[in-house]
Amino acid sequence: MENSTLDSHPRSSTTNVVAYDSPFPIYALALSSSDHSTRLAAGSFLEEARNKVDILTFDEETQNIRASPLSFEHPYPPTKLMFHPSSNSPDLLASSGDFLRLWEIQSNQTVEPKAVLNNSKTSEFCAPLTSFDWNEVEPRRIGTSSIDTTCTIWDIERCAVETQLIAHDKEVYDIAWGQAGVFASVSADGSVRIFDLRDKEHSTIIYESPQPDTPLLKLAWNKQDLRYMATILMDSNKVVILDIRSPTMPVAELQKHQACVNALAWAPKSSRHICSAGDDAQALIWELPTVADPSGIDPMFTYSA
Numbered sequence: 001m002e003n004s005t006l007d008s009h010p011r012s013s014t015t016n017v018v019a020y021d022s023p024f025p026i027y028a029l030a031l032s033s034s035d036h037s038t039r040l041a042a043g044s045f046l047e048e049a050r051n052k053v054d055i056l057t058f059d060e061e062t063q064n065i066r067a068s069p070l071s072f073e074h075p076y077p078p079t080k081l082m083f084h085p086s087s088n089s090p091d092l093l094a095s096s097g098d099f100l101r102l103w104e105i106q107s108n109q110t111v112e113p114k115a116v117l118n119n120s121k122t123s124e125f126c127a128p129l130t131s132f133d134w135n136e137v138e139p140r141r142i143g144t145s146s147i148d149t150t151c152t153i154w155d156i157e158r159c160a161v162e163t164q165l166i167a168h169d170k171e172v173y174d175i176a177w178g179q180a181g182v183f184a185s186v187s188a189d190g191s192v193r194i195f196d197l198r199d200k201e202h203s204t205i206i207y208e209s210p211q212p213d214t215p216l217l218k219l220a221w222n223k224q225d226l227r228y229m230a231t232i233l234m235d236s237n238k239v240v241i242l243d244i245r246s247p248t249m250p251v252a253e254l255q256k257h258q259a260c261v262n263a264l265a266w267a268p269k270s271s272r273h274i275c276s277a278g279d280d281a282q283a284l285i286w287e288l289p290t291v292a293d294p295s296g297i298d299p300m301f302t303y304s305a
Contacts (some may be wrong), residue, residue, distance in 0.1 A: 020065035030081035043078035051077045072111040085136040096129040115159050119152040130173050137180040145172035176221040186216035206247040220264050224271035232261045239276045281305040
């Protein structure tokens with residue numbers, strides 16, 4: 001693991017919030033890293049087989065998000081969306097749900113299906129995929145998590161399974177890459193486990209829910225400082241910050257949400273900032289101190305939807 005230090009990050013004096021009203025309930029969101037334009041993919045959450053993904057664009061001049069002609073149907077609600085992590089890559093979008101799917105955004109303003117990847121060796125269907133993560137260091141790799149207790153590592157250039165691991169005792173709810181061959185996952189069994197593809201027979205448990213079998217729903221690995229990751233528990237208002245050098249004991253617990261937390265993301269360019277969103281209709285941005293305050297940490301910015 002990298003041994004970087006937590007660097008300081010100046011606070012912004014102004015914060016701009018740009019809103020977009022979707023015609024349908026949204027669950028999955030993805031922001032592109034393309035150098036050409038800022039795009040946002042929004043997946044619908046409709047209780048039917050036919051769902052939809054809209055590709056939205058951000059106008060730098062007007063500071064508005066607007067719909068584009070790039071919209072396509074998606075079978076079932078996508079559980080996650082991600083653009084290719086490289087800024088100079090082909091314009092690819094991945095989605096999870098019934099399968100891992102790859103979509104290519106064409107220059108003629110259409111989106112074409114590129115691949116449908118099934119990790120089942122015995123059936124034309126696979127167990128539903130709860131989430132996935134695209135490897136920034138090795139972009140040919142995507143890791144998926146599934147309710148069948150497995151994590152599957154895909155080589156998307158060959159459209160083939162690189163390896164499949166029984167990762168947990170119960171459903172796996174999220175997966176996150178650290179390094180090229182190292183990933184972590186969280187599960188309904190209440191554990192955070194780290195896997196190294198050089199030793200597929202073993203994993204390291206770095207955290208378990210304080211209440212036995214309380215599921216862990218989401219996981220985010222700090223890409224600016226790989227010592228740190230964050231997770232959230234089911235029906236809990238706190239974000240748990242972990243240091244992989246000190247297993248079992250969180251280094252901080254962020255507890256200012258008024259209802260359960262359901263999403264979190266580290267800042268892409270800062271090692272000390274993290275955003276969380278909850279059922280209290282709030283998004284909170286936190287600046288983590290170099291030494292945790294025993295009296296608690298307050299968010300530096302609050303957005304109320």
